[in-house]
Amino acid sequence: MPMLLSTVRKGSRVRIAGLPLGDMRSQLIRLGLMEGTVVECLERLPGGTLVLLHSRQEVAVSTELAASITVSSL
């Protein structure tokens, strides 16, 4: 069931299903955030900024970016 990363709830783990196109896509792949990668949503801030955990690294992601990434539940 694909959904947007921006809608995942705090504490849930999801698998990345699709990335945005363009430079951002290359940058995410570089960081290891690509199709198939599992990420955990550590925090959801008011306004939708997310804190993700991905192989021991905490990453802050704005809600616009998260809305361009699709994920599927595990």
Added chain:
Amino acid sequence: MPSPIVDTGPERALTSKTHPPQPHAGHHHPRTDILAGDPSKRKLVLVGNPNVGKSVFFNYLSGLYVDVSNFPGTTVEVAKASYLEYDLYDTPGIYGVSSFNDEETVARDIILNADLIVNIVDGVHLERDLFLTQQLIDMGKPVGVAVNMLDEARHQKLDIDLAALERELGVPVIGTVATQREGLDAIHDLIRSVREGRQNPSLHAELHRLLSVVGSQGEALLVLEGDPVIAARHGLKTVVSSSRDELYIDRRNRVNTIVAQVVSHAQTGRRLSSLFGRATVSPIWGLPILAVILFLLYQFVGVLVAQDLVGFTESTVGNRIVEVAIKGAVARNAATEITVERVGAHDEIIAERNFSFPDGRFANPALWKEAQDFASGHTANWTFKYSNPWIVVFFGEFGAITMTLTYLLFLLMPLVIGFYLALSVLEDSGYLPRLATIVDRTLRVIGLNGRAIIPLILGFGCVTMATITTRLLGTNREKTIATTILQLAIPCSAQLGVIAALLATAGPAATAIYAAVIFSFLVAVGTSMSRLIPGETSALLLDLPPMRFPRVGNVVQKTAYKTYFFMKEASPWFFVGALAVSILQVTGALVAVQDLLQPLVVSWLKLPKEAATAFVMGLVRRDFGAAGLYSMDLSPYQTVAALVTITLFVPCIASVVVMLKERGLKEGMIIWTGSFVLALVVGGLVAQLLI
């Protein structure tokens, strides 16, 4: 030209506009270059992801100091030093070699030009960091790898097989804990044994084909990966970016395989610092923690340093001891009128006496003794009036020597030290990227993303340095907005200190009004710029480093360096400014200037006409101008109006120079002149409404 971050040692001039010359003949573009250095010296370049410890390595190897802080993007300019027979370079942190942003452009050119590379990686985040490592290897560069942060890897019970990593990459690998100097003695051998590693075999044919066109394997790889800048340099069209993604995915998969082979992980509980780090970005605890941090900052900088400490150093040590000693010494043989006031606990005058020494005080030791006796045992203000105009210029009311000394050493230096100490603790703790996370949404209102909070906060230390740090923002639009806000609405440490001291006298209502005006102005400027400048705000994608206890040594060293540069930068301007004001005063021109500015200062800003002096001083440096207000008698609301005006001035000549360099002549000039107009308009409106 200021050298805002590092000393004369490392040369810093590489911007995205200056490219180093290419190592191969045939494809020359005329390029100005400081990085060429001594052509007989080989270039040893430190490369790595952001915040992995490159600058700690650089400092260790070079014996110099460049900024070390716990947030990604500390180093935004290349620093250069000599190390053994090499030219050693520290570079901005990057996640890969390409042209996605300024840091990458700067790093890319120096990497292409490197003779050998020491790649520093974070042992805890090998998955992330080895992507760059593999890319460097694919570029055919001789590489040695230092796996740093092994202390944190051990803490997280990560077991890293360095020998296996060395085998997989095909380049030498050492393990280090740079901050404790553990393993650093091995770096010498590492540098001697760097070599080209195991390239991705599937790249081979393509690279070979391109190599004949572009001349170096590094550039060939970048062209293959669709780097538009490098391709254009060789008159080639960029390959479509889908081929880049394929190469990236390929490399990413290879890295994941390597990591699976060399890292084993025993699950452990969470560390306390990571729990705290988590809390700082939680919707419930985030704001209370921010409030506590701001409160502590205010208590330390605003109360302890700006009021208690500066009250002591400025009026007691500066005015009553040092200045009296100097002026008294000058009065030995010079005709002097001395006034001594005894003052009470609230600076009210209890008793006053005049002592006249028409032939200098040596001619009348008895009277001098009387003056001293009158002062002794009381808090006393001394005023020296000399008849010789030259003496007045250097030692009188605005004496170039005495005023520079008091302002710099006893007013500003303690403030600057206090600020930098507080900022360094903040920078080294790892809190700033978390603050960026919680303000991300809010900053969007003014067209910025959360990351921009980092230069804005650094601006409270030094606007000049912070203007350079705007490079870590994603787009030109964001850089322009952030630079404007920095130049107009963020008071730097020296100035904020004086402001805090003045507002302390003016009272809480004045303070609240001042803060509200400056804040609303900041929001108004940001919002309108965000509306006016076309384009979008880039998305926040920010690594949050672990929270760490700041290392005392680094905090002290960083504070010392920054204070030193502040003093070095500000002292000549203060002296020249004080000299100019003093000469204006002696020649009577100051009164003329004050009369000339009377409509503006008295009618519009509703200040005493002497305040014109402070504004003239503020044209040179706004901290200097604010300091000029320090000795004036203003009502609380006049203080607010004067401070609002001077705060919105451009900070100092150095910041203007840097701004022009970073943002270009046209944009820089607009911001510069705009600041004076807006300052007078807003300051005047405040005055008209309040006074």
